[in-house]
Amino acid sequence: MDDIHVRLANHPGTLAQFGQLLGQAGISLEGGGVFATGDSAEAHFLVADGERAAQVLRAAGLHVIGQRAVLVRKLHQEQPGQLGKICARLAAHHINIHTMYSDHHNRLILVVDDVAAAAAHTLEWQA
Incomplete structure (x- = not known):
């Protein structure tokens, strides 16, 4: 899974355009x-590719900052802290x-500077 980072204009319709472009291309936001x-908005979304x-998004003229592999983890939500x-x-x-956010399965999505090292040090939260 990858994080796609896009800078959008902060006005009505830009997020709709973003979602429609990806939907028309068969790309699901997870x-x-x-x-x-x-005047701008930073969008980070989880996608398979x-x-x-x-x-x-670039073909449609949107400002893609980049895409990066993510670390997916599952917190033990019944345990505070x-x-x-x-x-x-x-x-x-x-x-x-x-960057950090969650996906539709309540898993923690982490964009980190070293995915391999982060994975090795967080095995107890393996999704």
Whole structure:
């Protein structure tokens, strides 16, 4: 799975365009979110094929920042403090979290600077 990062204009209809373009191309959004700041919005969404999603969006003129492989983990949600615990584990190993959100299956999606190392240090949360 990949995270697709797109900068959108912050006005009505841009997110609709984004979703419609990917839907027309048969690309499903499996999780993600949009965060508006001023005149623009940062969109991060989980897709099966980030390269293909990026091609579709770029062909339509959208500003694709990039696509990256993600780490998928499942927190033990019945235990308070899980987010702090997994984030502290990554920080202890000098792994930076760039983006975090959840998918439609309540799994934690992490965009990190070293996916392999992050995976190795978070096995207890393996999805």
